[in-house]
Amino acid sequence: MKPIFAANWKMNGSLESINQLISSLLSQSLNSIAREVIIFPPSPYLLHTKKLLGNINWYVGGQNLSNFDQGAYTGEVAASMLRDLGCGYVLVGHSERRHVIGESCELVAQKFHKAIQHKLIPILCIGETLDERNAKETYNVIDKQLRSVLDLPTGAEILSKGIVAYEPVWAIGTGIAAKPNDVANLHGYIRTWLLENKVEDVPIIYGGSVTPDNAHELLLKPEINGVLVGGASLDANKFMEILKCIN
Ligand code: 13P
Numbered sequence: 001m002k003p004i005f006a007a008n009w010k011m012n013g014s015l016e017s018i019n020q021l022i023s024s025l026l027s028q029s030l031n032s033i034a035r036e037v038i039i040f041p042p043s044p045y046l047l048h049t050k051k052l053l054g055n056i057n058w059y060v061g062g063q064n065l066s067n068f069d070q071g072a073y074t075g076e077v078a079a080s081m082l083r084d085l086g087c088g089y090v091l092v093g094h095s096e097r098r099h100v101i102g103e104s105c106e107l108v109a110q111k112f113h114k115a116i117q118h119k120l121i122p123i124l125c126i127g128e129t130l131d132e133r134n135a136k137e138t139y140n141v142i143d144k145q146l147r148s149v150l151d152l153p154t155g156a157e158i159l160s161k162g163i164v165a166y167e168p169v170w171a172i173g174t175g176i177a178a179k180p181n182d183v184a185n186l187h188g189y190i191r192t193w194l195l196e197n198k199v200e201d202v203p204i205i206y207g208g209s210v211t212p213d214n215a216h217e218l219l220l221k222p223e224i225n226g227v228l229v230g231g232a233s234l235d236a237n238k239f240m241e242i243l244k245c246i247n
Contacts, residue, residue, distance in 0.1 A: 003219060004163065004205050004226025005243055006038045006123065007233030008063065008091065018045055022052040024236035033246055036226070038089050039233075043077050050086045061089030064097060065120070067110035079118035090115050092122040092162075093145065095169045099129070105148035112149050113158055122162040123228070124149060125207070126190075130170035139189065142166075146193060156198045163203045164190060165228045171208025173230060178208055180217045180224070187223035212241035219246055 013021070018041065037058040041049040050060045066076035082090055092115060093108035103111075108124070115122035126145040128138040149159050166186055171178050178186075187204045194202055206218055207228030218224050232238040 001201075001203055001225055002034045002036045003246055004036045004038065004203055004228075006040065006061075006089075006165075006205065006207075006226065006228045007239060008040045008094070008207070008228055008230050009042060009234060010063070010096070010230060011042055012234055013042060013045060015045070015048065018049060019052065021234065021236050022049065025240060026053075026056065028236075028240050030240075030243055031247065035243065035246070037243065040089075040091055043082075046082070046085045046087065059088040060085075061087050061091065061123075062120075063091050063094065065090050065092070065111055065115060067107060067114050069114075079114050079120055082120060083118055088121060089163075090120045090122055091165075092124050094125045095127060095129075095167055095172060098125075099169065105145055108145075109148040109152055112162060113152055116158050116161050123165050123205075124159075124162055125165045125167050125228075127167040127169050127171075127208070133168065133170060138168075138186070142186075142190060143193065146190070150197055150199070159194070159197075160199045160202055163205060164194075165205045165207050166190060167207035167228060173209070175209050177210060177214050177218075178206070180214070180221055183218060184221040184223040187221075191223065210242065212238050212245065215242040216245040 038061050040061045040063050046060055062082040065079045070078050092111045097103045112122045128141040132141050168178050183206045190204050203225040205226035205228050206224050210227045210229045211232050
């Protein structure tokens with residue numbers, strides 16, 4: 001399993017800043033260790049970003065997709081459109097979509113299914129809020145968020161084609177990353193849950209205040225198969241340092 005380095009740019013950037021960011025990333029060299037690098041730009045910049053990346057083997061992905069195929073759904077982006085623009089991946093159920101936009105577990109599961117139908121690899125984002133953590137609800141939240149996809153018809157098969165990103169909500173954008181040992185334990189729990197439900201070989205990655213300072217220690221843990229980076233991915237030097245922390 002190649003380590004995954006995903007960059008979620010969220011709703012940030014402009015043509016100019018993306019030109020600078022990508023040219024700065026491409027001007028630096030990486031060793032030949034195999035990595036899966038996936039950039040998630042805002043959807044209006046997907047094609048532009050894909051073109052800037054040229055023929056280096058990095059992927060682009062959508063930050064969101066519609067649960068519908070096409071039609072009168074103003075403002076939505078269809079899975080087929082993401083494919084058309086060259087996306088290989090899509091984020092599903094990011095905490096900002098669950099908690100700011102109000103997406104339910106059921107809607108997230110439908111989106112996950114839609115991504116699979118269109119041969120996009122969905123990254124299912126799961127994780128507890130601070131209140132849920134304080135109330136010792138973490139495992140229940142994880143169970144519920146995973147189960148919504150598992151409960152789809154042929155759910156185990158569908159889930160096994162995706163990636164799980166554990167992103168505790170209290171760690172996102174706060175500068176307070178979860179401790180590597182705690183992440184490893186949580187990922188171990190998720191792995192066991194998946195295996196008990198006949199879901200195998202799914203990478204489990206971590207997101208939440210990943211920086212060049214903590215990426216190395218996180219990625220040393222065998223339970224952590226990659227990172228999903230927000231803020232630090234908007235800074236070429238920081239993202240490059242994160243990419244270089246495996247050797
Ligand atoms: P930060 O790295 O800014 O905490 O964001 C994490 C995230 O939400 C990635 O999807």
